Amino acid sequence: MAFGNIVPSYLSALSLKQALELSNLYLENAYKTEDHDIVLVLCHEAEAALSQAKSASKKLHTQPGDAEYQAMRDGMATAYVDLNKLLERQGHSDVARAIIKKAVKWGGSLDHPGRLASTFQSGNITGSMRETSDSAGGPSTVGPANIPSSNQKQDRDIVTIDSRIFSLNVRPPTTDFKLPEPDERLNSTPQLVCCLGLLQASHLPDITLDPTVQKWLHLIENNTDEQGRLQTMVTEVVRAYKRDELKDAKIITEVVHLAPVLNKDTYKDLLRELYSGINHSGLLNVHQLEGIAQLIQGGDPGYLDADDL
Structure with a gap:
């Protein structure tokens, strides 16, 4: 399955916040789904939404050190880590390695637990x-x-x-x-x-x-x-x-x-x-x-x- 930085036209109008929220929604549903093909489709859509979020981030009037700037970086890094772990779980290690590099660029780390993986493993359920x-x-x-x-x-x-x-x-x-x-x-x-x-x-x-x-x-x-x-x-x-x-x-x-x-x-x-x-x-x-x-x-x-x- 191809992953990349091309932003579909139907996402191009979304703000950073909207695109990041949409990506997180795709990732959450992917974590709850057992069907391999559906998981990959959701991962692909999540990555496309993150690409739009990255594009929209260039329009922000924030500076390094601002709380809003750091929150944006943390959100992007965490989403990429969650995407990496999903792809690893599906056996797509090569693509997962490329994704984790993007997480690192946003301030993530190779040992970042991710938001969704830790939530599922911790039994934080309702x-x-x-x-x-x-x-x-x-x-x-x-x-x-x-x-x-x-x-x-x-x-x-x-x-x-x-x-x-x-x-x-x-x-x-x-x-x-x-x-x-x-x-x-x-x-x-x-x-x-x-x-x-x-x-x-x-x-x-x-x-x-x-x-x-x-x-x-x-x-x-x-x-x-x-x-x-x-x-x-x-x-x-x-x-x-x-x-x-x-x-x-x-x-x-x-x-x-x-x-x-x-x-x-x-x-x-x-x-x-x-x-x-x-x-x-x-x-x-x-x-x-x-x-x-x-x-x-x-x-x-x-x-x-x-x-x-």
Whole structure:
């Protein structure tokens, strides 16, 4: 597989911060993926993003000794070290040696542990679900940010995602939601994700839920019509996104919020739609590019094939 310093046109509009964050996202997903071909594709994309970050760094108005300058060098060095270790693990020692030389140029060292490798080896993992109820004993509510993604259903040992990833993006709402009765109207996409996320996570042995939530789950798990209604809503949100000609940042943020609860076919359909939007745009659509990255980050890694990347 060829690696080099050529920056693809679709990355050329990214700032240093955006390019470095995108590279880290590719690397994190590569560490979580066992498919050899997909790992190499992700490594290639990560290296391309780092090349753009290097190019963008020349536009910074910082000087050696500045905190921002040092943080930039540390971030670049660490990303190159992580890329080196991934390539070594895949048996591409020659390319890995070239990559580690780049890490050294940014201030890294041959014995640098890297960020991702040390995280995976140290057991720094997460996967908890928090539940809350109001002080008056009213209906239990659950926030969407606490819903495990579909890959957590298969394996609870999920590496903690660095909080710097897409720190500038619009984050999903953190408002808590009332769990709806069967056939009751839902108020938002995050509320829909909350409901389906609970249904997906209910079988996990180490999840302790509020009694009110357990009662709701028991009611819905025995109501196949309601489960079908919720799944149909997911499909309709994706279809509505495909029909919408505007596709601004708010709309993209809403649809990729569905990532943890999408089935494989709908996930792939949405991924193709986001890619098509970038491919047919005269200028790079950064919102759709970030949407792809968030969809990959939030969805099940097992949904991705080498051809997707």
